[in-house]
Amino acid sequence: MLALFELLSEPFYFGFMQQAFIIVLLLAIPSALLSCFLVLKGWSLMGDAISHSVLPGIVIAYLLAIPYAIGAFVAGISCAIATGYIKENSRLKEDTVMGIVFSSMFALGLVLMTKIESDVHLDQILFGDLLGSSGQDIIEVAGISLLVVLFMVCKGKDLLLFVFDKQHAQAIGLPVRFLHYALLSILSLTIVFSLKAVGMILVIALLIAPGSIAFLLCNSFANMLKVAVLVSCSCSFLGVYISFYLDSAPAPTIIMLMSLLFIITFIQTTQRAKSINLDVPDTQ
Amino acid sequence: MKTGLIVNNVSVTYRNGFNALQNASFKLPIGSITALVGINGSGKSTLFKSIMGFVTLSQGNVEILGYPVKQALKKNLVAYVPQSEDIDWNFPILVEDVIMMGRYGHMNFLRRSNKKDHQMVELALQRVNMQDYRKRQIGELSGGQKKRIFLARALAQDSEVILLDEPFTGVDVQTEDQIMALLRELRDEGKVILVSTHNLGSVPEFCDRTVLINRTILAAGETKTVFTQDNLQQAFGGVLRHFVLAGDTLHEDDDTRQVTLLSDHERPVVLYGNEKAETITQAGSL
């Protein structure tokens, strides 16, 4: 009995595991909150786009000897703004424009990396280094987490209205431009400060999956937020925990868990819809 | 006549160079219902957007209760009931949450609702007769119920000017009558109401005033002076069905008066009198 307990609690004894648990949980909360807004706004790929686009910013920041976060943030937000501008002034749809902008910026980053000797490693940006994270990483991620949560507490309802019915938001005099750019900025900040710790691939997943699972399950926005945070935290925690025994990388393990949950949710909600339709053959 | 809304020589050109609206001018008094009538693509939604400042005007200006648009919006004077196509009906939001959004303009910056807000939501639900649906997700409603929810939001907002973009599209006659009855109550409370529609038949029945639009204002004023056969044919062109029931098909005496029936496929408008009937005698559903 005692042996089993010891075996199960083993991951918590290691300092690097403790830090990994703390970081993923700190990050799971803001990304889950953001993912709800992104999924509803039709911006699910915005996280993908921004996280690819930060690459040239990081290299140039190294070149200019300024903190990498500044370069990354500027590059990320430029991607979002360029996407908005091109979409407004052309017939292309937003997803197309986004694809063009971020693939160009990512490619630019890759080319710059081969020309400029820097301490930027693509591996680290893609996969992060969750098990090698430092106390500094924890402080940064905690800071961004707090910022996002505070912003949601103060402006969450305005953001919801902005996403749901921009015209009404405008008609009652809400600053819709401010809300638009505030959402993009806070998204970029979250990405910038989590890249180093957990890597691009996990950030992108954390910014889509919890919101989409919650969307399938919920009828009201308040519930959607709660379910998304629950999904995000539990998958992140379990992912790190399981990865210890599987000897797999934590980030992909977390993503696999979320994918599994998505599939289960999808099957369950479609089955439920079918059985409701059978019960009530004609709802007209 | 105390003026509620002034649209003064407004022109709108979209980014692709399309002139959607040119030199539009009219005034609406306080305590009135006005129908904005025109075919699809005539610029009804564009006119609403210019009243609320959602599109940049290439010319002209709009005044709402004596204030420029921006100030009027800040003062929460304008409520807007959007076209159904503008809403994502899959959005995870409950009926009561949508109506509560009408109260945001009255709340502090954290948007915490107080007792008054809840009372107003309750009242609005009652006035559109939707109390039993408050916990429904908005996609689980019928077409007419969907319209009533957004009308309820405007009621909860308690603003002075109410703009409704095609509230009667996809709605049964009974709901339409309910909505119209409610709008008339609001008119009597002194609101300024502008309703866009292509549903000809209900306009003379219900609206005090009419604005006819086709990329510019063709006519504006009291319904009985605007709603003439000439004006309607100008506004609707070939879209309009036109039947004349005259003389011998109508009766056996030598009365020369004729019945003119103009229809755009929904409720027809019936003009009765001598040739080129000028006033509306009656309208109804066929």
Ligand SMILES: Nc1ncnc2c1ncn2[C@@H]1O[C@H](COP(=O)(O)OP(=O)(O)O)[C@@H](O)[C@H]1O
């Ligand atoms: N964002 C836009 N860009 C370009 N043209 C537009 C835009 N919105 C509307 N239009 C055009 O302006 C005209 C008027 O549109 P609209 O105001 O929506 O008409 P209505 O509401 O009367 O059907 C239409 O021909 C439409 O194609």
Ligand SMILES: [Mg+2]
């Ligand atoms: Mg329209």
